[in-house]
Amino acid sequence: MEAVDYDLGPGRRDVVPALRVLVVGPGPRSDGWAYVTAGCWAAMEKDGHGLEFVMTAHVRDQRFIELMAMIVYYHCGGHRLDLQHSMPLGEPWGPGSTCDHLLISLPYLHGPDLEHCPVPGGHARILWALPVTTAEIEFRRHHGHEALEQLFDEAEIIPTDPFRASVA
Numbered sequence: 001m002e003a004v005d006y007d008l009g010p011g012r013r014d015v016v017p018a019l020r021v022l023v024v025g026p027g028p029r030s031d032g033w034a035y036v037t038a039g040c041w042a043a044m045e046k047d048g049h050g051l052e053f054v055m056t057a058h059v060r061d062q063r064f065i066e067l068m069a070m071i072v073y074y075h076c077g078g079h080r081l082d083l084q085h086s087m088p089l090g091e092p093w094g095p096g097s098t099c100d101h102l103l104i105s106l107p108y109l110h111g112p113d114l115e116h117c118p119v120p121g122g123h124a125r126i127l128w129a130l131p132v133t134t135a136e137i138e139f140r141r142h143h144g145h146e147a148l149e150q151l152f153d154e155a156e157i158i159p160t161d162p163f164r165a166s167v168a
Helices: 040-044 062-079 134-143 145-155
Strands: 002-005 020-024 033-038 049-057 086-088 099-105 116-119 122-133
Touching (some): 020 062, 040 049, 040 062, 049 062, 062 086, 134 145
Parallel strands (some): 049 122
Antiparallel strands (some): 033 049
């Protein structure tokens, strides 16, 4: 595991002054790379409770560290993400990908033990930022979050595949 300090830059660093992204390589439970935010909870906690985010990708790449910083800034900068929310990326998840949004979901790939994390002074809930397509977000708006997750299950998507086909 590597902890990468991330400076959001002038005018933004005050929103999350101690942002880090933990980069965890493939291991016995997963062949993907996990990127986990650290610092979001401290910036936004209320009564000892707050959020951090995890994303899983097929490779180790600076791009995913930058995406995690984008998620934290979006959340802490006034958009308050939570379970079943989505976030537009404004560009593909990676070169050639049709995934241009993130869907905030339970960390299914990592098991239920990752979701609840004790931290000094409270508890962080770690939610998964799953790359999805615009069509999938539109499907969710019309049919609901559960219906979209059912489509993912039926299609047996590989969530770390940046080139996966849209299920909607």
